Amino acid sequence: MCPLGLILNRLDKLFKVESRLVLSFIEQTRRTQIVNAAIEVLAEEGYARTSLARIATHAGISKGVITYHFKSKDELFAEVFRQVVEDAGLYIMPHIKTAGSPRERLSTYITLQIRYMAEHRSALLAIGQLAYNHGGDGAGADYISAATQDELGLLEQILAEGQATGEFRPFDCRIMALTVSKAIEAALTDWAWNPNLNLLAYGDEIVALFDHGLQAVSPAGAR
Amino acid sequence: MCPLGLILNRLDKLFKVESRLVLSFIEQTRRTQIVNAAIEVLAEEGYARTSLARIATHAGISKGVITYHFKSKDELFAEVFRQVVEDAGLYIMPHIKTAGSPRERLSTYITLQIRYMAEHRSALLAIGQLAYNHGGDGAGADYISAATQDELGLLEQILAEGQATGEFRPFDCRIMALTVSKAIEAALTDWAWNPNLNLLAYGDEIVALFDHGLQAVSPAGAR
Amino acid sequence: MCPLGLILNRLDKLFKVESRLVLSFIEQTRRTQIVNAAIEVLAEEGYARTSLARIATHAGISKGVITYHFKSKDELFAEVFRQVVEDAGLYIMPHIKTAGSPRERLSTYITLQIRYMAEHRSALLAIGQLAYNHGGDGAGADYISAATQDELGLLEQILAEGQATGEFRPFDCRIMALTVSKAIEAALTDWAWNPNLNLLAYGDEIVALFDHGLQAVSPAGAR
Amino acid sequence: MCPLGLILNRLDKLFKVESRLVLSFIEQTRRTQIVNAAIEVLAEEGYARTSLARIATHAGISKGVITYHFKSKDELFAEVFRQVVEDAGLYIMPHIKTAGSPRERLSTYITLQIRYMAEHRSALLAIGQLAYNHGGDGAGADYISAATQDELGLLEQILAEGQATGEFRPFDCRIMALTVSKAIEAALTDWAWNPNLNLLAYGDEIVALFDHGLQAVSPAGAR
DNA sequence: GATGAATGAGATTTCATTCAT
DNA sequence: CATGAATGAAATCTCATTCAT
Structure with a gap:
């Protein structure tokens, strides 16, 4: 499974999408309705049980x-992917750029x-299902791999800058970027199993972990 | 997805296995052959594409x-699970018990x-597929959840002991146990996508991350 | 095998039917076509040889x-049952209620x-096959047994009334009801084996048999 | 379903049997063991669920x-048929011939x-299953029909003699023979559904039914 | 004689997809 | 635009039968 949090852009290439440039309003509405139904079915039933029939029933349409x-079903799944990732990017990106120090x-x-x-x-569980189960396709696998490599750049860049400023200790930025990404994703998958999990507390622990775990050893070396 | 590294014991209950106590040599051989084929197909094709036909073809049998x-297919998957987990336990457990300080x-x-x-x-990718996709069944989900809760104890215990001895800083042991477990698992799933990944280097980074990230802040507090 | 002639009402409960209240005309037509094909295959080939493939071939559809x-196949069989029983009830019931003396x-x-x-x-041979072969299921068996007990009431009532009015001699009404029911059914099963059988003559003999066999012994006792 | 009670002799032709004239003792023992297991499985599970595997398990053999x-399975079923019918004939025939008046x-x-x-x-339920479910074969159907026609002769003869002696009233002997046969069989099939049925009381009612129902009307005609 | 192993046909069922209306 | 109808491929599973040991 690729790091979910990092699949942001080139995902439209993962599935073979033929984008129609102009979509009527009603068309857009229907597509969104279907995509949302697909997301909920994926999240609730899992990839294997997500048939077009179930999605249709869930959406109350034929x-x-x-x-x-x-x-095709693949095109629908591609749209699910695209829509979720785009939405997540819109949510996260603006705040990222305005932050201060790498730490x-x-x-x-x-x-x-x-x-x-x-x-x-639901949206994240859904694309988790897609990412996890669409791997065998060959083309898909290559693409997700590429996307991962591509998108990890953001985290890598933050980490590298932190090392440059001396805030962070030495480590392999690529591997640590993967680890950060996975630790975040882990919170989601655990939460899927255990809905009572306090996700925000989980996040705080991850923040603390990396805050402590990546910081440069104090020059005074009191340790 | 439950933390793979922690599913060690009660997994025989996940699927309903009727173990025949005595199996002939040829029977055992065939079963192993089939299990191995199933592992490879699961690892290469993913859960959804792992049909009995594909497994048979892969094994060169009918x-x-x-x-x-x-x-049934479920019994085969149960055997895959059992075999991998048993093997992993035999590999890891002896060394765990002989180690020294919590750190x-x-x-x-x-x-x-x-x-x-x-x-x-392949074996670990295979049971990853099983763990991730067998969840929706209800009983299976409950069990995996229970198994997870159960087996996280080992990590939690190490972490708690480390806090007791003062080696580790304060944190939520359960959440951190989950994070450790997931970080390990993450190495596997990334490796699945990117076979060129240096897994051992990845491991070293994880060790270092938690070594730094969990340690008690020096009393002198030079930071 | 339960007395066919008596399975009249509660048969909708034998199989778990989810009746859609409104069916389109074309839907109803197709269902009827399939039910008729199923009836013919059941009657000609027997329960064990009645596969969906054979029914489809017989109906000329895929x-x-x-x-x-x-x-499911069960739902189809339930519909066969329901349709035949309903039809038979409509045919027989009106005349039953208007008759005069118990005899x-x-x-x-x-x-x-x-x-x-x-x-x-064909229709009756078909539900004969269903009744005879659906028994082992447990729930089905219980139900048919219950239905039988329930529906035998009509015959029992006629017989008991005949005893009350003095038309009929003493006998065990339940057993005799079973015997009447079975004698009727017997005509069908024999006819199935021997299509040249004169069914109506057969019926006349059954009528005569019970007419003579159940009548009260004349008080004058000239016999 | 053919009248069970009357299938007595030519049943070996129903299935294509190649009789080996000389069978070793051990061979005979095994065959009997298997036939008995088949009878029990047929009676308990029904025709459709009677697989060779189940029979083997029931007999404790491979x-x-x-x-x-x-x-073949057919040959086994033929042997079941033959054995039961032969046994029944040995039981009933001696007593038949020594009786007195037709009545x-x-x-x-x-x-x-x-x-x-x-x-x-069990034995009779078993051949009931076979008779009822082996009908579609064509050859089998013809044979059973022939066997029925053939064996009904015994009953027909009794009935005809009764009419000749003036004990019985006029009726179609063939049809009445069928009815007698079926009434007997009915007791069995009801008993199969309702094990609490008092079979012997059932028999007494049948005897009384035909005793009253077939007797010649008294010349005094008091009715 | 006996048995486990193997096979392939066939059963039910699910499902993505195509098509006519 | 929308839908119900239809199809055929593929999946799991059962089972009678054949075969080597």
């Missing part, structure tokens, strides 16, 4: 509507991701 | 052989898990 | 059409059942 | 033993059949 608006920016990044998760449980 | 040796024991635990992963990539 | 219109009513009952059989050979 | 001793002989016939049923419930 099965034919789906294949009318989406050429603060890292904390902000983690906190925002967690908060977004708390507010969009 | 479809009927599988249902002859396993009462050292934590490092050992992480290192061993990572090393085991490096040597059993 | 296998998928059946599972599109019926959720006459018994004769009418027998005659009507036989006449209905003569005109609906 | 599946291969069955196909070693019987060329007495009819009563004896009915009583013996019922008594035999009471003592061989």
Whole structure:
């Protein structure tokens, strides 16, 4: 499974999407309705049990509507992916750029991701299902891998800047970026199993973990 | 998805297994062959694409052989689970118990898990698929949840002991146990996408992360 | 095998039917077509050889059409049962209620059942197959047993009234009701094996048998 | 379903049996063991659920033993049929021939059949399953029909003699023979559904029914 | 004689997709 | 635009039968 939090942009290439540039309003509405139904079914039933019939029933429409608006199940799933990722990006990105020091920016990044998760449980569980189960396709796998490599850049950049400023100790930025990303994602998957989990407390612990774990050893070396 | 590294014992209850106490040699051989084929298909194709037909083809046998040796697909998956978990337990447990301080024991635990992963990539990807996709069943979900709660105890105990001895700083042991477990698992899932990943280096970074991130702040507080 | 002639009402409970209240005309047409095909295959081939594939072939449609219109084979069989029983009830019931003395009513009952059989050979053979072979299921068996007990009441009542009026000699009403019911059913099963059987003559003999066999011994006792 | 009580002799032709004239003792023992297991499974599980595997399990032997001793499942079923019918014939025939008047002989016939049923419930339920479910074969159907026609002769003869002696009233002997036969069989099938049924009382009612129902109307005609 | 192993046909069922209306 | 109808592929599972040991 690729780091969910980092799949942000090139995901439209993951599935073979033929984007129609102009969509009527009613078309857009229907698509959104179907996408939302798909998200809920994916989150509740899991990938294997998410059939077009179930999505249609959940949306209160007929099965034919789906294949009318989406050429295939894959295209629908691609749209789910795209929509969730775009939305998450819009939520998180603005705050990221305004933060201050690398250490603060890292904390902000983690906190925002967690908060977004708390507010969009189904959407994130849904793309989790897609990411986890769409791997075998070959093309898909390559793409997700590429996307991951690509998008990890943001975290890597924060970490590298922190090392440059001396805030962070030495470590492999790429690996640590992966670890940060995965620690965040872990909160979601645990939360999926255990809905009583205090997600925000979980986030605080992750923030603290990396705050302590990445900081430069004090020059005075009192340790 | 439950923390893979922690599913160690009660997994035999996850699926309803009727263990025949005595199996002939040839029977055992075939079962192992089929289990291994299932592991490889799960790892390569993913849960959704792992049909009995594909497993049979992969093993070079007819479809009927599988249902002859396993009462159902579920029983086969249960055996996959059981076999991998048993093997992992035999590999890791002996070393865990002999370690010294909590800090050292934590490092050992992480290192061993990572090393085991490096040597059993397919097997761990396979049970990852099973754990992730078998959840919706209700009973399965409950069990995995229970198993997780149960098995996290080992990590929690190490962490709590470390806090008692003053080696570790204050934190929520349960959440941190989850985070450790997930960070380990993350190495595997990233490796699945990016086979060129240096898993052992990844492990070292995780060890370092928690080594730094959990340690008690020096009383002199030079920071 | 339960007495076919007596399974009249509560049969909708035998199988778990989810009745959709409103069915489109084309839907109803297809369902009827499939039900009729099922009846013919059941009557000609027997329960064990009645597969969905055979029914589809007999109806000249693809296998998928059946599972599109019926959720399962059981639901199809339930509909077969329901349709035949409903039809038989509509045919027989009106005449039953208008008859006069118990002796006459018994004769009418027998005659009507036989006449209905003569005109609906396949349908009755079909539900005979269903009744005979659906018993092992537990729930089904219990229900048929219950239905039998329940519906035998009509015959029992006629017989008891005949004893009360002095038309009939003493006998165990329940057992005799069973025997009447079975004698009627017997005509059908024999007819199934021997299509040249004169079913109506058979019916007349049954009527005569019970007419003579149940009548009160004349008080003058000239016998 | 053919009249069970009358299928007595030519049943070996129903299924295609290749009789080996000489069977070793051990061979005979095994065949009997398997046949008995088949009878019990047929009676308890029904035709559709009677697989070779289940029979083998019930007999405590391996599946291969069955196909070693019987060329096919059909041959096994033929043997079941043959064995039960032969046994029933040996039980009933001696008593039939020694009886007195046609009226007495009819009563004896009915009583013996019922008594035999009471003592061989499983065996008769088993061949009931076979007779009812083997009909579609064509050849089988013809044969059973022929066998029925053939064996009904015994009853027909008793009835005809009764008419000749003036004991019985006029009726169609063939049809009445069928009805007698079916009334007896009915007791069995009801008993199968309702094990609490008092089979012997049932038999007495049948005897009384035909005793009253067939007797010649008294010349004094007091009715 | 006996048995476990293996196979392939066939059963029910689910489902993505196409099509006519 | 929308939908119900239809289809055929594929999945799991059962089972009679064949075969090597």
